[in-house]
Amino acid sequence: MPPPAPLQLPKTSGPRPNTTSKSTEIKIWVQFEGYQATRVTLDYTSIIDDLIGVALDGEGRRNEYQAHYRNRKLGPGERIPSDTESDHPVVLRKIIIHPPRDPNPTGPKPYTPAEYHIVIDNSNVFLGGQLIRNEKTEATEMNPATRVNVGNLAKILEKGKLNIDIRTRIVGGTKPPENVRVWREWDSNGYKCMVIDRAATGKESALDDLLHAQILILLRKYEIYNKQQVLVLVTGDGNTNYNRGGFLNVVEIALKDKWNVELWSWELSLSQRFFEIQKLFPTQLTIKYLDPHRTNVIFEEKSKQN
CATH class of the missing domain: 3.40.50.1010 (5'-nuclease)
Known part of the structure; x- marks a missing residue:
């Protein structure tokens, strides 16, 4: 199972617009493919890398997933977490590492005279x-x-x-x-x-x-x-x-x-x-x-x- 996401992201990343008002927080939902969706609270100045860091709880597993926004219909029995302000789900998809082009990289070496x-x-x-x-x-x-x-x-x-x-x-x-x-x-x-x-x-x-x-x-x-x-x-x-x-x-x-x-x-x-x-x-x-x-x-x- 993926690690639980923290409820709050530190407000330290991304550009901050020139405004004197307090930062606005938005609540979006994030889903690891194959797992139930969870809610993550982000500062509106956050960038996608911040989301990955929060959801994966550190650098150790960050490179295992890639995140991308997409609109899609909910699957059977799937529900958006309550108190969520975004209808654009963020899906964390497992990165697939493609094998080398060599069809037999660990097999017999080519003939050498x-x-x-x-x-x-x-x-x-x-x-x-x-x-x-x-x-x-x-x-x-x-x-x-x-x-x-x-x-x-x-x-x-x-x-x-x-x-x-x-x-x-x-x-x-x-x-x-x-x-x-x-x-x-x-x-x-x-x-x-x-x-x-x-x-x-x-x-x-x-x-x-x-x-x-x-x-x-x-x-x-x-x-x-x-x-x-x-x-x-x-x-x-x-x-x-x-x-x-x-x-x-x-x-x-x-x-x-x-x-x-x-x-x-x-x-x-x-x-x-x-x-x-x-x-x-x-x-x-x-x-x-x-x-x-x-x-x-x-x-x-x-x-x-x-």
Whole structure:
């Protein structure tokens, strides 16, 4: 319901004619469309903006309505408030904000010629997907039964990109025997698998070096192409690998070479140092979380029954 109108308008607005007589008050009626009419007392020197201010009781809702005089017949059951001196109703009509002319302003962007190079750190995606935040304790916990749906992840990464524009598909990781199935799935989705044996220490710095080298090769191979080059990097790893360099470094190099970078990661496993780089390249570096797609990307492997 609209706010109740004050009975009296302060006599401070509008031009006052040269007269020594006291101001004359008139009583008119005002109606919010869809609501019953109410009476408002105005000074005869008032202007329409004063009426809006009185009826809407302040600036907060003033821009929601527009007022205009009109003569019209009363509707069924509608009565002019008693003691009203004007037969010209003032109707406060809700302002209609028309949508932009663009028929789909928030939809897909128009096609922009570009070539995409997708590089995935499978271990980072796999381990990051096992991390979950306990909503009750706010503690980070790990679910070792978590697995990645490779096909769905590939669809998410490639959504909005023409297949002909995806020039590179690389995924890297380590290969304990039980993970052979994962590499078959990546291969069936068109990804070149670069797999090495996991070190006895469990560290994967050698794998990181391998992926860094592949990215640097891509930067040189496609540096003379006319189309915009885009590195789609799937990792949250911000390690420096004992000062040998890391994904942070290759991302910086790509950005300096005028590439765009689309970085995907789980929120809990994303190094905050990538945001520092984004501040320097806000239009080139886009950071996207996998978390909104968790139900499509992650599933729990059922324990084997004896």
